[in-house]
Each structure stands twice: as C-alpha cells, then as structure tokens.
Amino acid sequence: MTLGNTFGNIFRITTWGESHGPGIGVVVDGCPPRIAVSEKDIQFELNRRRPGQSKITTPRKEADVCRILSGVLNGKTLGTPIAVWVDNFDARSTDYQEIEKAYRPSHADYTTQMKYGIRDAAGGGRSSARETIGRVAAGAIAKNILNGHHIEVIAYVKRVYDIEAEVNVRSVRLRDVEKNIVRCPDPLAAQAMISTIEQMRAEGDSVGGVIEAVVRGVPVGLGSPVFSKLEADLAQGLLSLPASKGFEVGSGFSGTFMRGSEHNDVFEAKKGKISTRTNNSGGIQGGISNGENIVLRVAFKPTATILRSQETVTTKGKKTNLKPRGRHDPCVLPRAVPMVESMIRLVLVDHLLLHRAQTGEE
Numbered sequence: 001m002t003l004g005n006t007f008g009n010i011f012r013i014t015t016w017g018e019s020h021g022p023g024i025g026v027v028v029d030g031c032p033p034r035i036a037v038s039e040k041d042i043q044f045e046l047n048r049r050r051p052g053q054s055k056i057t058t059p060r061k062e063a064d065v066c067r068i069l070s071g072v073l074n075g076k077t078l079g080t081p082i083a084v085w086v087d088n089f090d091a092r093s094t095d096y097q098e099i100e101k102a103y104r105p106s107h108a109d110y111t112t113q114m115k116y117g118i119r120d121a122a123g124g125g126r127s128s129a130r131e132t133i134g135r136v137a138a139g140a141i142a143k144n145i146l147n148g149h150h151i152e153v154i155a156y157v158k159r160v161y162d163i164e165a166e167v168n169v170r171s172v173r174l175r176d177v178e179k180n181i182v183r184c185p186d187p188l189a190a191q192a193m194i195s196t197i198e199q200m201r202a203e204g205d206s207v208g209g210v211i212e213a214v215v216r217g218v219p220v221g222l223g224s225p226v227f228s229k230l231e232a233d234l235a236q237g238l239l240s241l242p243a244s245k246g247f248e249v250g251s252g253f254s255g256t257f258m259r260g261s262e263h264n265d266v267f268e269a270k271k272g273k274i275s276t277r278t279n280n281s282g283g284i285q286g287g288i289s290n291g292e293n294i295v296l297r298v299a300f301k302p303t304a305t306i307l308r309s310q311e312t313v314t315t316k317g318k319k320t321n322l323k324p325r326g327r328h329d330p331c332v333l334p335r336a337v338p339m340v341e342s343m344i345r346l347v348l349v350d351h352l353l354l355h356r357a358q359t360g361e362e
Contacts, residue, residue: 015134019123026134139342229287246299250282
C-alpha cells in the first residue's frame, strides 16, 4: 500500500504542492533510462490542461511553464528520479476568505478538515484540480515510452449534461478532438455542448458529463488475475481524478441489459492472428488485455464550486448561506481530457514494466 500522493508500482509518481502555494510538481521514479524526454513534450500536454485556455474554462491565467529539475540529460532519461516543477503565479487567495469559515456543498472542505484537523482553504489546497499538473507531466513522459511500443491513447468528451456525441472509436484521432474548445470530435454535439456550458457559466451553475477513451496497439497479456487486473488499476487511476464519480470499460453498465449469447465476443483467426468479432469486453478479459482496442469511460460530476448562494454550515456548525468567489470551471470535462489520457498512460506503462519483469517479454 502506498500513501495517497504516490501512484504506481514500478513506474511510480509522487505529486506535491497546493493550488495557491509557490508551485506544483511531480517526481517520477522507475522510468527506464535512454527514453527521449524534453520540456517541450511535457509542455504540449500541460497546455491542453492549463486554465484560461478558452471561454468555457476557468479564467485563472497560468502559463504552467514546466522545468525538468533532474533525471534527464541531453534529452534522455537517466534512469534516476525525474522531477518536474511548475510555478503558480495567478493565485488570488483572498477569494477564499468565506470558504475558510464555511464548507462548500459537495466539496472536500468538510472531509479534509475532519480528517486532518487543518486544511488549506485557498484554491482547495491538494483537493484542487491544479494537483493534476503533476499527473499530466508524468503522463507526457509515459506517452514517450508508449510511443516506442506503438500504443496510442485518445480521449475525448463523449457527453456533457444530456448532449451525447457520436464518435467512431476505431477512427477518431487527436486532431479531431482538438478541433474545438470542448474537445468533442462530433462537431454538431460540440456546438451544443459549448452553448450549454456557456449558459451554466452565465447562471453561476455547472454541469458534468462523460469522457470516453480508446487505447490502440495494446499487446495481449497486460494485467494479472485477481488483484492486479488491468481494468481494476485503470479504475483506481481514473477514479482518483478530481470530480470523477464513475468508471466503465467495454459495454460497461449497458452490458447488464444483454444476454450472454449477445455479449460474448466471438473469437476468429485471420492470417494467423486471433481477434474478436465484437469488443463488448473493451479489450480486457479476465483482467488481462486481449489485443483489441481498450475502450473505457469516466463520469465526472458537475463542478462543486458554483457562483450562486447555497445553504451550508460554518466550521462551528452554524447554518449560513455561502456564495463563493474565485475562478472555477463551469464544466471540468474539456480540461479533464488530457488528465484521463495521462492516468491511462501511467497505468499502461506500469503494466508494461510489470509484464517485462514477470515474463521477460519486451
């Protein structure tokens, strides 16, 4: 068991820093040597995650410029711990004075205070989505490892509130996802999603939705039976993201409406390669990857901090009304896309290294 700030077995990351502290960072340990890594690679992913990137995200202005402090020499990993740092510049801690005295409904304020007896109210401290900078930076390093194995991870917004996109998981590409600010590859659905998010912002409210991801090129054999099932580790990683509330792989909950004769993925052999005719399993069977595309979905709740008055209680248990200030996303999904991709990559790289250690296969 690891403490709550560390994730992974062989490829291990530890994130640190608070939302309104001096900065945010990550230490990556267990990364193989001689992997090409640059600040430019990391910056590309951080730019997709950063605040203030569009009219439907938080207006907090942070460039999120990364610095690699250790573990990389002349663009190659050394096999030693890699530390990445990002400065915080646009913090406005005075926006959180009311929250120091009262608990935001559905936020981590109350539970954090009860657990530790102290909390950093400014920006939510470690409960802020700003913590995910470290995950995304580490995910960019993992991405370069996966590229060497021809494994591709693509995530996108599948649904916002009641607006659902039509997406072909076999053909969707990064360029399709990045064509609009909501990161939905269905142009018609994207416009409706953007309008809904803008409406929520104008009303001081928020909405949630679903991010879907497809992983192509995964070899057969990643994951282990019982406690190290691939989908179990993916679920742990993805449900650790802020605002995540649900996970499913393949047919997921919709499979409960099917019979076994309908749901079973029939095997067939073509040109010496075994594959499945359908993919209700979502690329994982018995906790082990079967070589098909891994398809999964993550549900995100509406942002807890909304800019309208709500009933709550003070830290002394007295009834009050709270209307938070500050800058918040009316919908977390557009910025959560690179977070989802990063957590998937971190799990896959860890399982690749575990597979190599257990079987000797590359």
